[in-house]
Amino acid sequence: MLTDNEIKIIKASAPALAEYGEQITGRFYQILLQNNPELCNIFNMTNQKTGNQKQALAMAVYAFAKYVDNLSVILGDVERIAQKHASLGIKAEHYPLVGSALLAAIKEILNPGDEVLAAWASGYGLLANVFIEREKELYQESAEKEGGWVATREFTVVSKRQETPLITSFYLQPTDQGAVSQYEAGQYIALHLHPVGHQHHQIRQYSLSGAFDAKGYRISVKKEASEQGEGVISNYLHKQLNEGDVIQVSNPYGEFVLTASQNPVVLISGGVGITPMQAMLETLVVDYPTREVHFVHGALDQEHHAFKPYLDKLIADNKANGHLFYQQAGTVNQGQHQGMINMETIKADLPMAEAEFYLCGPLAMMKAVYQQLKTLQVADSQIFYEVFGPAKTLAD
Secondary structure (H helix, E strand, O other): OOOHHHHHHHHHOHHHHHHHHHHHHHHHHHHHHHHOHHHHHOOOHHHHHHOHHHHHHHHHHHHHHHOOOOHHHHHHHHHHHHHHHHHHOOOOOHHHHHHHHHHHHHHHHHOOOHHHHHHHHHHHHHHHHHHHHHHHHHHHHHHHOOOOOOOEEEEEEEEEEEOOOOEEEEEEEEOOOOOOOOOOOOOEEEEEEOOOOOOOOEEEEEEEOOOOEOOEEEEEEEOOEEOOEEOHHHHHHHHOOOOOOEEEEEOOEOOOOOOOOOOOEEEEEEHHHHHHHHHHHHHHHHHOOOOOEEEEEEEOOHHHOOOHHHHHHHHHHOOOEEEEEEOOOOOOOOOEEEOOOOHHHHHHHOOOOOOEEEEEOOHHHHHHHHHHHHHOOOOHHHEEEEOOOOOOOOOO
16 A cells, blocks of 8 residues: 555656656656567557557556546556456566666656655556456456466467458467357457567457357458558558468457446447447347447448448348448438438437447547537446557547
C-alpha cells in the first residue's frame, strides 16, 4: 500500500505528466530498448516509429497519477492491458526493467528530486504487482482450459481466402491436431512471427472473425498502408504466408466481449472492424436468439464489404436488422445509405435508450460514432469498444 504522503506526491505530479508525458515516455522507450534490446522482440516497432506507443503510455501514466487515490477508476484499463500483455507473453521479470527505465526517464526530463522519485518507485511497484498477479491468473486460466496451452503453440495455415481487395482470411488449425481453446466472440489471438529478412521477432494481435469452431481459428487481416509505408506484418501475411505454413499462436485473450444481459444489441463496425462483430453476430443468433440485434456497418462500397453475402443471409435468416453505409454507394438498396455511418439517420429504428452499443473500426470512425451516440443521449455505460493498436479513448 502507498502512504498518504506518496499518494499526495504522485497526484501533485499529474500536471507535469500531462505537459511532459510524451517526452518522458519517448525517452523511456529509448532507455528501455537500449539497455534491453531483446525487448524489441516484444514491442511493436512500427508503433515505436509512429509515436503511437509513447502517446498511449503517456496517457496511462497520467491516468495512474490522476487516480492514484482511487484506482478503481482505471481497473478497466488495467484489465485490457493485462489481457494484451498475456497475448504478448509478458513475464514478471520484465517489470523491474520497465520500472528502472521509467524512473530514469522521469528523472532526466523532470528532475523532480529524490522524494518524488521514491514515491513513483512505490507507485510503480504497486501497479506492477497488480499486473503480475492478474497476468499470472490469465496464464493459468488459459493453460487449464480444455484445449489450452502454455505460451504459444504451433498452428498450420490450412486455408487462405481473399474476402475483399484488402482483407484476407487465414484459417488456422493446431499442427498437433489437438483440441483448441474455446473463446468468447470479440477476443483475439496474437501471432508470434519472425519473417525472413526482419531483424526482430514480430507480434500482432488479430480479432477472431467468427464464432467458436472446434476445428481451429480464423482471423481476417487488412493489408495496411500509411504515410510511413506498407504495414510490415499485414503485408507479410498477405504476400508471403501461405497454406501449409506453420506459425506460433497465443491463447485467445481480450475483454471486449458481449455481456450476458438480454438487452438489445447494436453492433457498429467500419472496414476490417467487422471481424469481431461478425463473431458477435454469429454468437448472438445462436446463443441469445431472443435478443434484439442490429448490425451497422460502414465500408467504401459493396466490393470492400467483407463477408457481405454470408452476413446478408445470416441477418435475413435470423430476423436481425441490417444498416449499411457505403461511401461510394452507387445504387442504394433497402437498408443501405450513402456516406459515412450516421446514427441520426437510423435512430428511429434503434432501441436507443436500452441497447448496448459495440464499436470497432478505424479510430476516426469510432470517435465520430461515439460523439453521435453521446449527442443522442446514450450513456457511457451502454457503449463498449475495441481500439486497434495502442489504446485510445473515444472521448478525447
